[in-house]
Structure formats: C-alpha cells, structure tokens
Amino acid sequence: MIKLNNISFKYDKELILDNFNLNVKTNEKIALVGMSGSGKSTILRIIAGLEKPQKGKVFIDSKDVGNIPTFQRNIGFLFQNYALFPFLNVKKNIEFGITKLNNQERAEKINNFAKLLGISKLLEKFPHELSGGEKQRVALARTLILEPKIILLDEPFSAIDTKLKNSIRNDLKAIFNNLNITLILVTHDIEDANVFCSRVINLDNSE
C-alpha cells in the first residue's frame, strides 16, 4: 500500500536518507526505530508530503503521490508535541479538519470520537488546561476524525509521563486494533514498537 522507492533526502548539506526503500502492506502496523538523526521522522514527513525528497518516489495504493499536496493525501499525522492549536478549544481543534460537513454531521462525529477517546468532558477546555495524556487523546481525535487510511505517529509517547505511558499505550493499542488502518510508528523505544506493531524496522542497521 505504501511504497518508498530509492528515497534520498538532504537537509541543508546533510544527507539524512540515502536510497531508502520501504514497503508497507494495507492495514499493516509497522515501527521505525533508530537513533536521533537516523531519519525516522523525515520518512513520515515525506510520506505525508511535508517534505519533498531530492530523489526517489513515494507510492500510495500504487499511485505516485509526488505531485499530490499534503492536504489531498488523506493521511493522519500525530505530531511529537501534538501541536494542538492553542487559540482553539478542544472541540474546535477536533473539528478543524471537518468544517466542510454540516453542523449535525460534525457534532455527531465529534461526539463519537470524543467518546471513543474518552475526552467528552474536555470539549470546552483549551489546550493549556489539559494534561499530557489528554492532549495526546485530543490530537489523536483530531487526526482520526478524518478517517484516514494511513496514520503516522511521530514519537507519540515522548511528551508523556512514564507512569501514565503504560495505560495510555494499552488504550491506544485497543483503539488501533479496532480500526482498519495502516499505521507507521516512529519511536526510539523498542517496547512501544513491540506493543503496537507487527514489524519493526531498525534504521540504524538498514542501509
């Protein structure tokens, strides 16, 4: 379903990815692990269309998406720090991507996803009033509400307290298991990778 073909990417003059290849099947859940600077996050950004590789091609469902802008790719992306819009409350953050729907559809969807992620009571709050775990759930609701076929998770647990991490990880695992979705997780923690994914790719070893 996702195919990266001989991707090379330079940032300034530093070579981050050199002829990188990746194949991810539909609904497969894989993890990319590796040290800082190994290019894990860059791979996610290239798949999402946020970065353009200097060389190589990206295929989604066998289609070359090189010229398709990010906003037309229907890929969910959970950023490392969640990047919730600080000037919008939780409800407005979640509905940000579905403003084209009518009011009733929108409200229905927001309620469903808020219930799914256990954040129904937080809808009127602003991001600075939430804990790390709550922020993560809101960001996830905002991403999942678009019903993407692919979800990219960039170090989703790095901003969460170690004590909370286990319970949140199990909750998220349950949520993702119920969704037919292709998932790519970027992490430096092999335990995260093992909990979520059926395949782990270590970028430190791959050429």
Add this chain to the structure above:
Amino acid sequence: MKKHKLNTFDDRKLFNVIGILILIFLFLPIFFIIASSLTKNSDYLELLIEEQFIRTYLFNTIELILKVGIISAFIGFTMAYIVTFYEFKYRNILKLLLLLPLAIPVYVGAYTYTGIFNSWPFLEVILKNNFTMNGSVFIFSIFLYPYVYLASRSYLNKNISEYIDVARTLGKSELSIFFKIILPVARPVIFASTALVIFETLSDFAVVNYYGAQTLSYILNISWLSLGQKDTASKLAILLLFVIFVLIYSEKLFRGKKEYANDSILFCPYKRRRTTGKQSLMIYSFIFIVLLLGLFLPVVQLLKYVSMNLDYIPKLNIIKITLNTLFTIFVTASIIIIVGIILSSIIRNYKHKKRTILSSLASIGYSVPSIVLALGVYMFFINVDKAIFFPILKLFGVNKYLLTSTRIALIFGLFFKFFSIAYSYFDQTLIKTGDNIFESAKTLGNNNLFTMIKINLPILRRGVKYVFIILFIDLIKELTLTYSLRPFNYKSLSTEVYRYAGNEMIEVAAYPSLVIILLCGLVITYVEIGGKNDKIK
C-alpha cells in the same frame, strides 16, 4: 572556604527597598499629572467642553489610531508574511529595505511629503484627503509599519511551522491555512506591535500639528506649550491615558481564556515556497509601492532639498548639533541600561503574580504618550525646584530653577519614556534563563548582590549592545520630549528639524533630517546584516 563580607550579608531588604524606590520614581510623572488634574476646571477647559471640542478631539484621536493601526498592521504583517513564506529574487535585500522606513522620523516624513506633493500633485489627491485625516493617517502608517513588520517577521519565523504542517495533514489549503492558522497564531504579535505604532502615533504632536488633525495630543500640546494651561493639559493627558487603557484591556477581554503560544513545541524554521510568475509580479508590485512611498520618495526629496541649498551647510553647525545629540543619547542610554539591569535582577527574585505585576509596572513608560510624560516630568521637576532648590538658591541671591528645563530634566524625561525597552529585554532574558541557575548560586552561599554581579551581569551583558541600538534609534528620532523639556538654546537633530520646518524652511530641515536617517539606517543595517553572526541576533 573564606567568603568576602559583601558576599554573605543579608541584602534582601536592601534589594526590595531599591526596587520599590525605582518603581515609585518611574511613577512620579504620572502621579504629578493625576495630582494636577484633580484641580477645578479652568474657564478654558469649560469652553472646550461646552463647545464640544473635547468630544471632537477624542473622536478624532480614536479615528486616527484605528485607521493608523489597521493600515500599518496590514502593510507590516503582509510584508512579514511575504518574506517569511515565499522565496523570490532579491528577497534578502528587500527584507532589509522594508525595515528602513523606520529610520525616517514621522515628522521628517510629514515635512518631506509637502515637497513631494508639490512635485506630484496626483499623490496629494490620493494620500491627502478626509479619509487619511488630511494626510496624517498615511504618514503614520507608512513610516511606522516596520514595527509590525519586524515583530511579525521574527514571530512567524519561530512559532508557526508545526501548526502549518498539522493543518496540511488535516486537509487545509494554503489560503485556509493563512486565515485559520497564521493569522490567529500571529494575533498577539500583530496586536502588540500595532499597539507600539499607536503609542508612537499618540506621542507625536508635530505631524498632527503640521497636517491639522485635531487630536488630543494636538490640543494638549497647544494647552500646555502655547497657552501655559498646565492643569487643563493634565486633564487632557488623563483622557489620553484612558484611551490607551481601554485599548490595552479591550484586547485582554477579547482574548478571554485563549492562549496563542505553546512553549513546549520546538518549531523548525519554515521552508519558503518558490513564487510563481504571477505571485512574483504581485509581490514585487506591493513591495515597490511601499518602498517608493516609505523610503525612496522621501529620501530623494531630502537629497534634492540638500543639493539645492548647499551653501547652508556651514551655517548649520551640524557636527556640533550631532555630537550634542549623541552625548544626550549616550548618557540616557547608559542610565537606562544600568537601572534596567538592576531592576530586572531585583524583580527576578519575586515569583508568580507578584513578578508579573511588578514587571508590568516597570514597563508602563512606553505606553504613556510622550507629550503626557513630558508634562508629568516638567511638573515633577518644577515642584521639586519650587519646594527645595528655589528657596535655597534664593538665599544666595540666585533667582532661577535648578532642574526645570535643564539637560537633567530632559535626560530623565527620556529615561521615563524608554526605560521599559531595556527593562523588558533584560527581564525576558532572565526569564528564559530560568530560575535554577540563580537559585543554585544562592545555595552556594551568595547573596543577591553577588548573584547579580557574578551571574545576572554576564548573562545580560550580551544583550546590552542590542538594547543600546534600539535605544539609539528611538532616542535620536525622539522629538516631543526633547522639544518640551529641552533647556534654553539646546539644539538636537530632532529639534532642529522641527524648528526649521516650523519656520517654513523645510529645505534647511533636510540636513538634520538626513543625518538622523543616515545614522538610524546604518544602525538598522548593522543589526540586520552586520550583526548576523553576532549573538545579539
């Protein structure tokens, strides 16, 4: 280990007292205005109220600041957006040129445009009309927009990339991202920098005087300096302060619980997009119009004046006046920087709300219009003179004031106005450094004084050059305070511009004007280009 006595004595009380004294001192001008405004209304003020002049001046002031605010915010933010998000040929040089209208004082711009309008009458039709309040809205907007441009540019570079990425993955187009992300995220900086533009607009009396826009600053100036009605001027000053108070707090009300910045996110610099042919044409046209009106036309006009009156140069004593101006700037900036370092180090010892309140009090000066501050400083010094020095000097047969209308009064006036620039910078530097570093110095057995000398000073030292540069630009252009508080026969570059222009000798005013523009332009260029590798950037 043996420690020096100075290192270990408990100086907490001493620090608190010094801090409070500085804050009280900073409030003296405002206190004297409030005290003076509590007197009975003069016949003159009664007349102004009766004939509804005050209402007219108040509405004109609101109209002026709203129009100037909106137009300068539009120009400044659009320019900042263009240079931050688009890559085009000559971007770096245009980025610098867009800053340079800041080097032209608004009153110089106003005088210069008289000549420009004479040469290009169609511009007068477009720019000098009822909407622009006889041209004053245009003058303030075109020469003050760089405040918004500079602040927005720096903010957009640091605070936005990740939000844009999120919005893209959520299916938003570029246009939608501009309106739904970029504008809301930048709202606080747009408001704060536009507030600076408005403070500058309210501080000016020369432009409104010259273009006949009847605002509160205009009538305040006439009441005090032309008619000697200090009490009436104080009441008008209170009204002007009230306008500013409403302006600042209305934004806080609108903002509600919303926050705009997220310190936990590390933003990467934004990767600029290459412009298409059509976009390039639009961008170049817009920048060209702004630079033509805000930089090229005024500078060319001033050069034209100078070249037509070369024989005037020896009569102007321009070197002496420049040195005199630089001396005042150097002394004022030094006092501001020293007191700024001390007060920021003292207030740093307070926590949470107390610190926020004290910091706000210390930063209030810039928001007080210069004409109001000048009046307050004048009243402070004249009261001190009358109460203390005049009776003493009289004993020795000297019948004059010791402080009023002296360079001391002028320097302190400038200090009250511009202190907040240095204070805010030092305070923010200390906040960013975090409390731990200072607390660890204390746990190692150092008192406040030694912590300030050994820790705060080295941290703040790097910013001194930057603060001095900002103060230099503000002080060299400053007219209102300098003109109102200057000693007899004191000449600075700005007062000379005002004097000659006021006497219909705009061609002669061009000389000191060009010196101000040249010095400011050099300093701005240094910060933008020369200081690139410097840590002050």
